[in-house]
Structure formats: structure tokens, C-alpha cells
Amino acid sequence: MSADLDHALQLDADDPLASFRDRFVLPGPETVYLNGNSLGCLPRDALERLDEVVKGEWGTGLSRSWGSNWGELPLRIGDLLATGVLGAGAGDVVATDSTTIGLYKLAWAALDARPGRDVIVADVHDFPTDRYVLEGLAAARGAEIRWISSDPVEGPSVGDVESALGGDVALVCVSHVGYRSGAILDAAAVVGLAHEGGAMVLLDLSHSVGVLEIGLSDLGADLAVGCTYKYLSGGPGAPAFLYVRPDLQEELQQPIWGWWGRRDSMAMGQGYERADGISGYLGGSPAIIGLAVAEAGVRVVAEAGPAALRRKSVALTEFAKSCFGAYLVPVGFRFGSPWPWERRGSHVSFRHADGRELVQRLLKAGVVVDFRDPDSIRFGLAPLTTRFVDVYEGCRRLAELASET
Numbered sequence: 001m002s003a004d005l006d007h008a009l010q011l012d013a014d015d016p017l018a019s020f021r022d023r024f025v026l027p028g029p030e031t032v033y034l035n036g037n038s039l040g041c042l043p044r045d046a047l048e049r050l051d052e053v054v055k056g057e058w059g060t061g062l063s064r065s066w067g068s069n070w071g072e073l074p075l076r077i078g079d080l081l082a083t084g085v086l087g088a089g090a091g092d093v094v095a096t097d098s099t100t101i102g103l104y105k106l107a108w109a110a111l112d113a114r115p116g117r118d119v120i121v122a123d124v125h126d127f128p129t130d131r132y133v134l135e136g137l138a139a140a141r142g143a144e145i146r147w148i149s150s151d152p153v154e155g156p157s158v159g160d161v162e163s164a165l166g167g168d169v170a171l172v173c174v175s176h177v178g179y180r181s182g183a184i185l186d187a188a189a190v191v192g193l194a195h196e197g198g199a200m201v202l203l204d205l206s207h208s209v210g211v212l213e214i215g216l217s218d219l220g221a222d223l224a225v226g227c228t229y230k231y232l233s234g235g236p237g238a239p240a241f242l243y244v245r246p247d248l249q250e251e252l253q254q255p256i257w258g259w260w261g262r263r264d265s266m267a268m269g270q271g272y273e274r275a276d277g278i279s280g281y282l283g284g285s286p287a288i289i290g291l292a293v294a295e296a297g298v299r300v301v302a303e304a305g306p307a308a309l310r311r312k313s314v315a316l317t318e319f320a321k322s323c324f325g326a327y328l329v330p331v332g333f334r335f336g337s338p339w340p341w342e343r344r345g346s347h348v349s350f351r352h353a354d355g356r357e358l359v360q361r362l363l364k365a366g367v368v369v370d371f372r373d374p375d376s377i378r379f380g381l382a383p384l385t386t387r388f389v390d391v392y393e394g395c396r397r398l399a400e401l402a403s404e405t
């Protein structure tokens with residue numbers, strides 16, 4: 001594929017999702033934003049919704065607004081995510097807490113569900129909060145973590161997971177798409193193996209939601225969590241979501257027994273009785289402003305739909321690969337993501353010994369990307385807001401800077 005500007009412009013002109021850019025507030029033309037995998041752009045509908053929920057519902061409606069639809073938000077957004085984005089059923093997902101808290105709640109429940117097994121399998125290259133939460137959980141429960149040393153570019157292989165499994169494993173907790181290299185896990189195979197060995201699987205979908213056709217129900221994973229502020233454009237620190245496979249929702253029990261997760265919560269009765277279904281995974285009062293804003297982002301993503309998002313995402317990362325070959329290889333870069341598109345999520349990493357310093361200079365030049373240790377510059381390509389010319393510009397400017405060193 002040609003990596004020149006004309007080709008980038010042509011790809012933008014032919015992009016069936018191009019009009020979605022108008023639905024977002026975007027930085028000015030001096031900025032090339034390639035960090036939508038870290039913080040997604042602001043949807044215009046979110047601005048409008050923010051005004052409504054703050055001025056109208058909070059300012060004027062005050063406590064009466066709890067009686068309108070505030071209380072429905074966690075399940076309503078959960079249903080929209082499940083049916084419009086994740087490929088799961090209504091009632092399988094709820095929007096609540098942060099990803100960190102969701103991981104803790106669900107991993108705890110999984111350990112309880114496998115008495116006599118005290119090992120959690122996790123990856124040394126997984127996102128930090130995932131690793132730390134599991135460490136804390138293991139310390140609290142006298143459990144042990146069996147670390148997989150995955151290939152930093154290719155991510156955990158099915159073989160890696162297989163060799164970590166055993167009769168003592170309660171849970172395998174892994175990311176669907178790796179935060180550094182963007183490698184896609186063969187989740188269906190991992191779930192199959194783990195289940196054969198009697199273990200549960202908790203998937204972190206933070207970097208796959210909004211860019212892959214996840215088909216969550218078909219994957220058969222027991223549990224999942226994910227973040228809404230990356231490709232879902234839910235806003236900084238927006239509430240996360242959690243998924244519990246429907247046949248497990250009654251069997252499992254999460255550890256934070258709050259009033260919002262109690263049956264008939266407004267009766268305020270004695271003793272905790274877990275609410276039916278996914279509501280039983282709620283804790284305390286939902287973060288209404290954050291949820292209301294996040295819903296706008298989820299709506300736009302659901303409207304575009306996973307199939308079209310995946311097509312655009314693949315086209316973007318393939319074009320980035322062409323630009324890598326044309327501009328970055330000659331100035332000493334190596335590709336830090338899996339090469340075949342089937343194995344890649346929606347960001348690509350370019351590796352360079354001076355990566356950290358180059359990112360600082362790139363930021364000064366108006367190209368927003370980020371750096372991940374030890375040497376990876378990540379280009380996050382958000383299907384609804386990133387143009388092919390942005391990829392072209394980012395690679396050209398990076399190549400120029402690197403040629404000056």
C-alpha cells in the first residue's frame with residue numbers, strides 16, 4: 001500500500017465513517033491527536049447531556065431527579081454496551097465503578113467459586129492496575145499468582161496460558177488486547193483451555209471495546225471488565241463496565257455488599273440480600289454525572305457498530321504499517337506490534353532507543369501520542385476520530401525528528 005499524502009487523502013475521502021468526526025469536539029488543525037486509546041475525544045452529545053444533567057436535573061430537579069431515570073443509568077448503559085458494542089445479551093453488563101474496582105470484585109467472586117484452588121494466572125506484561133489488583137487480592141486471600149512471561153510484542157500465547165494451567169488454578173485474568181503492543185489474545189482458545197482445566201476466565205476489554213468485534217457471549221468468558229474513557233469516549237475517569245455470564249450471575253457473589261446491590265434496595269431492610277441478576281454486582285450510589293456523559297460516547301460507538309469500526313481500525317493500522325516502512329524504518333525504528341492485521345487491535349507501537357525523548361519532541365510539534373517503557377511510541381488510532389492523514393502526519397513528523405538525532 002502506498003504511504004504518500006495523496007493516498008491518505010483518498011482513503012479519507014472513501015471512509016464510510018468519515019462523517020462521524022462531526023459528532024466530536026476536535027482539537028484545532030495544529031494538533032494531530034493519536035491518543036484516543038488513552039482518552040477518547042469529546043462527543044458533542046456529551047456536552048449537551050452534561051448541561052442537561054448538571055443544570056436541569058441536578059440544579060432544578062434536585063433529589064426529585066432520582067425518581068426520574070438516574071437509577072436506571074447503570075443497567076441502561078450496560079444494556080447498550082452489551083447489545084450494541086460487546087456482542088452480549090441485555091442484562092449481562094452493568095456500568096459501574098472503575099475498571100480497577102471491577103477487577104477486584106469479579107476476581108474475588110471467581111476465587112470464591114473455586115474453593116480448594118488458590119492460583120491466579122496473570123501476565124507480567126498486563127496493564128499495571130490489573131497486576132496490582134491481583135497482587136492485593138492474592139495477599140488478602142492467601143492466594144498465589146502464577147505469572148506468564150509473555151512475549152512483549154506478541155502478547156500471551158495459548159501455549160503460555162496452557163503451561164500455566166493446573167488443578168490448582170481458580171482464575172485466568174488477562175487483557176483481550178495488550179496495552180503496549182496492541183496484540184490480540186486468542187480469547188476463545190484461552191477460555192476453552194481454562195474451562196477444560198476447571199478455571200474461570202476474566203477478560204479485560206479496555207483496549208478492545210469499541211474497536212474489535214468482540215462477540216463476548218460467543219467467547220464463553222465467565223467474566224469481563226472494561227473501561228469507557230478510551231475508544232468509547234466516555235470522558236476522563238468515566239465509570240467502567242463489568243460483565244458476568246448470565247448462567248453465573250446467581251452463583252457468584254461479589255464482595256462489596258452495598259445498598260445498590262441489594263434486593264429491593266429502597267426498602268432499606270435488615271441484612272444484605274443480593275439483588276437478582278447483574279444488579280447484584282452494583283455497590284453504592286452510581287456516579288450520575290459521569291454515567292450520563294459516558295452514555296453519549298457509548299451511543300455514538302454503538303451507532304457506528306463493531307463491524308464498521310473494526311474495518312476502519314484495520315485500515316488505519318495497515319496504513320500506519322505502510323508509513324512505518326516508508327518513513328520510520330529508514331531512521332531506525334522497529335515495529336512494536338504484531339505484523340498481521342488479524343493479531344492487532346487499534347494501536348501500533350514503534351520502537352526506538354530514543355523513544356522517550358522523541359515523544360517529548362513530538363508533543364511539542366503538536367502530535368499527541370504516548371510512550372510506554374522501555375522504548376515504545378504508541379499511535380492510538382480511534383476509528384471514529386482518527387483520519388488517515390493524521391497517521392501520515394504523525395509518522396512524517398516522527399521520522400523528521402528522528403532523523404535530526
Ligand SMILES: *Cc1c(COP(=O)(O)O)cnc(C)c1O
Binds near residue numbers: 100129240
Ligand atoms: C485503561 C485500563 C485500565 C484502567 O483502569 P482504571 O481503573 O480506569 O484506572 C485497566 N486495565 C486496562 C487493561 C486498561 O487498559
